[in-house]
Amino acid sequence: MTSNPASTANPIGPAASGEAVPAAVPAMSPTFSPLYQQIKGLITQSLESGEWKPGEIIPSEVELASRYKVSQGTVRKAIDELAADNLLVRRQGKGTFVATHNEDRAQFRFLRLLADDGVEHPHVSRLLECRRLRASADIARQLDLKPADPVVLIKRLLQFDGETTVLDEIWLPGVVFRGLTLERLQEYKGPLYAMFETEFGTRMIRATEKIRAVAAEPSVADLLHVPAGFPLLSVERVSYTYGDRPVEVRRGWYVTTGYYYQNDLS
Amino acid sequence: MTSNPASTANPIGPAASGEAVPAAVPAMSPTFSPLYQQIKGLITQSLESGEWKPGEIIPSEVELASRYKVSQGTVRKAIDELAADNLLVRRQGKGTFVATHNEDRAQFRFLRLLADDGVEHPHVSRLLECRRLRASADIARQLDLKPADPVVLIKRLLQFDGETTVLDEIWLPGVVFRGLTLERLQEYKGPLYAMFETEFGTRMIRATEKIRAVAAEPSVADLLHVPAGFPLLSVERVSYTYGDRPVEVRRGWYVTTGYYYQNDLS
DNA sequence: TAGTGGTCTAGACCACGTG
């Protein structure tokens, strides 16, 4: 019976409940934020804090509605957006789950390389090295660190059907990825992002990429088994976790003979 | 007062209205389609048929609700999805409008080339030619035509800050783009897609791109003022209009020194 | 002041997955 006047402003308390008439407060609007956005923020907090871990189910909509003292519809809209952002996954009849880079076939989401026939081929990773060093000015800036802060550098090759196709250089903040060694990398089965999520509690949410065509430097050409000067796709990626905090810088060189980078404009 | 049992199946008629008790029909579900999806389809039809043209305002939600005999909430959900698909644009307080490639700053949506400093630079087009010819087997297949069907071929250069940066070869179905000539192209001010929409009633909805790094062929290199063998970004695009019908094949070569192709993974 | 989209609620029912 409560008539809930769309919340007055920021505070979560949506309105006194239990009354029969539209509550007082006429609702001001400097810095107005919809209720469902606030709920979205609260759910995100629980995700970030690890209250609900990747792969786990979260409380049902009705349960969350009663917890936050809002209607189910409001929780629904919050979850809708989080699902659109790939933070949650809805499964009808079962429940809503925290998205994960594990089991998921969310591989292609971050490596959009297809064979010329349009088929997504499986790939294997060959680790070259994993060192700890101090961030260059450039890497520090991109990772939002101070210059000379500790970072981890991983180099690896990806092979598709036995063909060496990708060379990756991956920089990670040393503080977050304390204890990351070549051995642990080699032991882990599955995608890198799945490992980061499971072993280091750092989940990649989104990324931006700068793509160029470049001529292969000799050192890169050697590793990829192409002649020096060979045209390669250069992919510079910055990945972000909760709160849009950058937690990975990745420089990739792709051999695009027999494979292409797929992109959809919509 | 009508209790509307979520429609029984396909037909649009949502339910007999005016009764007080949940209508009979227990609702079967082979090929079940939600009401709002059907409304979405009807609105799309009106867009495709030109009942509401690009840039124009469409009827208000309440008006559409009464036209389709559904609640405003159902229309709202349909429009929400169409807005997410970039077919409609909502503007609070004003109304809902048909998306357009004109005035819009929807330029960057289909040409994601930024300068190294991250700034989006304006570009000018220099038309090289516009011929009519018969489709090759390959182009015919991609445009869903029969081989030797008439097609239009446009070649052009794009210059950013005076630098020649992009070479485009564009194939269009001849039947749809009857009357497209070099002169008309030169006369038209504004983006190509805006012209296609205004002059030929064909609106590009989405596109897929295959991206590779290639060595510049001599003929291409000449036009782009780079040496033969220079690494270029090869972008093969297929664009689609309503009903996912392909209506453009575009082969682009980008010089990515000083510029990069921006992509967001999310 | 009027009209439009945007938010919020409450309740009913449907479709899906599991016991």
Add this chain to the structure above:
DNA sequence: ACGTGGTCTAGACCACTAT
């Protein structure tokens, strides 16, 4: 049979824009 997400409705109120 039950619980979960998914759909649909109806009505109230808020925020923005134009007149």
